[in-house]
Amino acid sequence: xxxxxxxxxxxxxxxxxxxxxxxxxxxxxxxxxxxxxxxxxxxxxxxxxxxxxxxxxxxxxxxxxxxxxxxxxxxxxxxxxxxxxxxxxxxxxxxxxxxxxxxxxxxxxxxxxxxxxxxxxxxxxxxxxxxxxxxxxxxxxxxxxxxxxxxxxxxxxxxxxxxxxxxxxxxxxxxxxxxxxxxxxxxxxxxxxxxxxx
Ligand SMILES: C[S@@+](CC[C@H](N)C(=O)[O-])C[C@H]1O[C@@H](n2cnc3c(N)ncnc32)[C@H](O)[C@@H]1O
Numbered sequence: 768x769x770x771x772x773x774x775x776x777x778x779x780x781x782x783x784x785x786x787x788x789x790x791x792x793x794x795x796x797x798x799x800x801x802x803x804x805x806x807x808x809x810x811x812x813x814x815x816x817x818x819x820x821x822x823x824x825x826x827x828x829x830x831x832x833x834x835x836x837x838x839x840x841x842x843x844x845x846x847x848x849x850x851x852x853x854x855x856x857x858x859x860x861x862x863x864x865x866x867x868x869x870x871x872x873x874x875x876x877x878x879x880x881x882x883x884x885x886x887x888x889x890x891x892x893x894x895x896x897x898x899x900x901x902x903x904x905x906x907x908x909x910x911x912x913x914x915x916x917x918x919x920x921x922x923x924x925x926x927x928x929x930x931x932x933x934x935x936x937x938x939x940x941x942x943x944x945x946x947x948x949x950x951x952x953x954x955x956x957x958x959x960x961x962x963x964x965x
Contacts, residue, residue, distance in 0.1 A: 769885035771921050774836040774860075777883075781817075781839035788879050788922070789816060793823035795948040796909055796959060797876070801827045808873030811899060813861050814880025818844030818854075824876065825852045832872070836860045862891065865898045872899050877908035881930075882922035893933040900964040906938060909946075911957035927958060938962035 770776045780786055797820050806829055812821050815833040817840060824831045830853040835841050841858045848854050857864070861880070875896055884892060896906050908930075915924035931940070942961040949957055 769887075771883060772885050772888075774838070777835075777837035778839045781837060781843065786816065790819060790950065793819045794878060794909065795950065796946045797823055797878075797907075799946070799948045800907065806874055808901075809871060810874045810876060811864075811868070811872045812876045813896075814883055815844060816840045816879070818847065820876060820878060821854060822847060822849075822852075825849075825854050829853070829874075831855070832857055832868075834859060834861055834864065862888070862895060865895055869898045870901050873901055873904050875899060875904070875906045877906065877910070879909075879911065879922065881908065881910060882912065882920065882925050884923075886920075886923045889929065890933050893930075893938070897937050897964060902964055904964045905941075906960075906962040906964075908960045908962070909957050910960060911953060913958060914956045927960070930960065934962060937965055939965050 806827065809832065810824050810829045811832045811834065813834055815821050815835045818833050821831050821833040821844060832855045833844055834857045836859060838858055841856050845856055881892060900906065910925050910927065910930060912922050913925055913927065939962060940960065941963050942959060944959050945955060946959050
């Protein structure tokens with residue numbers, strides 16, 4: 768088994784304060800999107816980590832399901848959840864979600880989860896996303912790193928062509944762009960892809 772498929776690997780990174788991907792707040796790309804688009808319904812955040820984006824989505828009145836198999840990440844998030852929020856934390860492997868949550872979500876948010884899973888599971892990841900979304904549901908993904916040469920990870924390097932291969936005929940591309948709101952070190956190495964379930 769690849770080490771990244773074991774929650775202990777991630778727990779240790781959180782315990783050692785080595786979560787170098789963590790922005791310490793929501794990504795400005797999501798903030799910008801929420802400012803300009805009215806979302807409603809049930810949202811799922813896959814591999815939510817410390818949950819800054821979860822809180823941001825919840826602050827926009829959305830009912831958010833935050834999923835992570837690291838208990839450290841889930842506990843860090845739980846410690847920040849405002850009392851009145853509609854956040855539901857799910858301490859579980861994302862690949863077990865479809866047993867209970869098929870056709871459940873209007874919106875799935877992806878940021879640095881896809882590059883964290885074992886690359887051999889990428890097609891399975893999109894099977895999962897497809898199954899979790901309601902008809903016409905939206906996947907909002909920020910995919911990175913697009914410029915990594917080494918094969919090792921996490922993060923494992925990501926290719927937009929590969930993503931388009933796994934999503935073709937089932938998720939329609941609505942948008943595919945580099946965002947001016949990317950934080951400086953990620954500019955040009957991450958891309959926003961917005962898909963709608965066909
Ligand atoms: C690189 S971190 C990103 C966290 C968060 N999205 C962020 O941007 O700060 C990847 C997260 O995905 C979680 N993760 C990886 N594989 C997972 C799986 N199969 N099921 C659930 N969570 C998973 C890890 O525990 C970790 O918290």
